[in-house]
């Protein structure tokens with residue numbers, strides 16, 4: 001019998017990573033950051049002298065690509081990300097990768113390869129996965145599906161503090177908000193597995209909620225499974 005699967009979907013900056021990581025730790029579930037996988041492929045393409053829109057060149061690169069996600073040993077340490085044995089934990093979080101990731105994640109060959117890898121992680125259950133299409137496409141039979149959102153203004157503020165923590169200075173909040181809206185539009189309007197709330201997902205709007213409150217809500221829903 002497989003263990004439960006928890007799917008956490010939602011737009012950029014809704015707090016998915018922080019919340020998912022903490023819930024994984026507290027419930028003893030395997031944490032799967034699917035966005036990190038799309039970011040890693042984007043990084044690889046950008047470092048391979050091919051343009052992100054060259055679908056056949058991207059398809060060649062992504063075929064059989066090896067992505068390893070190695071959990072940090074405290075909840076504060078990020079998961080270490082490797083692609084084809086190269087460590088890219090920090091490199092996949094730059095604004096340049098962020099600006100190109102939607103063009104990569106819209107491509108059929110990329111999604112086919114990565115969704116397969118994600119489903120392999122989940123065969124035995126006991127996993128909490130965050131992304132855009134987890135509840136709709138990767139794990140449509142997940143026992144618990146959460147759709148985390150917040151207003152674009154709130155999400156931009158959270159991204160700003162993430163970036164500041166990474167050492168970026170002089171970031172324009174309005175511009176950041178614009179970029180977030182643009183990325184969500186691309187992710188929501190692509191042909192394959194767009195960002196969308198699954199019919200059976202529970203929506204949590206996080207604007208006025210603390211991280212603790214969101215975590216407790218998810219843990220409560222999980223304990224009622």
Ligand code: C5P
Pocket residue numbers: 012013034035036038039101102103105106130131132133134183187
């Ligand atoms: O969650 P994060 O911001 O790291 O995701 C980066 C990008 O990866 C998203 O903007 C989206 O284009 C893509 N993505 C996706 N499907 C997922 C997870 C992420 O298309 N399940």
